[in-house]
Amino acid sequence: MVPLVGNLIRNSSAEIRLALLKNFEELRKVVGSDEVAEHLAETIRQLVADKRWRIRMNIVDYAPIMARVLGPKAFQEQFGELYLSCLNDSVFAVREVTIKNIKELVLILGPEWTEKYAMPKLMSYQTHSNYPVSYTHLTLPTICSV
Numbered sequence: 440m441v442p443l444v445g446n447l448i449r450n451s452s453a454e455i456r457l458a459l460l461k462n463f464e465e466l467r468k469v470v471g472s473d474e475v476a477e478h479l480a481e482t483i484r485q486l487v488a489d490k491r492w493r494i495r496m497n498i499v500d501y502a503p504i505m506a507r508v509l510g511p512k513a514f515q516e517q518f519g520e521l522y523l524s525c526l527n528d529s530v531f532a533v534r535e536v537t538i539k540n541i542k543e544l545v546l547i548l549g550p551e552w553t554e555k556y557a558m559p560k561l562m563s564y565q566t567h568s569n570y571p572v573s574y575t576h577l578t579l580p581t582i583c584s585v
Contacts, residue, residue, distance in 0.1 A: 453494045456482050460501045463508060479505075480517045487521055492530040499525045499536045503543040511548040515556060523560045 460479065486498045502522050506514045522544075525537040541561070545553045 453486060453489060453491070456486060457494065457497050457501075460486075460498065460505070463501065463504050483518060484521060487525065492528075492533055495525065495528060495530070496533045496536050499533060499540060502540050503547060506544055506547045511552045514548060515552060519552075519556055523557065526560060526564055 460483070463479070483498060486494055489495055499522065502518065505518060509517070522537070525533055528534050528537070541557060545557065
């Protein structure tokens with residue numbers, strides 16, 4: 440099964456790779472999270488850097504699923520920095536989805552992850568020299584209070 444997953448992950452179609460991420464929980468049950476996460480890490484790095492903003496937005500949208508399956512330590516080691524780097528994406532929609540998912544990640548990964556990784560990154564963007572980036576982060580209190 441792992442070779443089949445490996446072939447699908449290396450597929451040139453971003454849509455096929457996104458479908459694998461969307462079904463990460465089910466795939467993990469069959470193959471095992473460590474093996475799947477290892478194969479997916481490189482794919483996620485490539486998709487986060489994709490030129491198409493909708494692909495990047497979908498990747499960010501799947502972060503809570505991966506966090507739930509992997510847990511705080513494995514999520515941070517493999518995807519945490521990459522996920523938080525999407526807070527600085529050039530497209531507002533990608534930044535907005537990243538911020539909206541922060542609330543869910545806080546609930547999944549807990550206060551330690553939030554304090555150690557998310558908050559320093561969020562605080563640094565409040566005074567970002569790029570106005571659209573800093574403006575996006577002003578919506579965080581509203582989103583997190585809902």
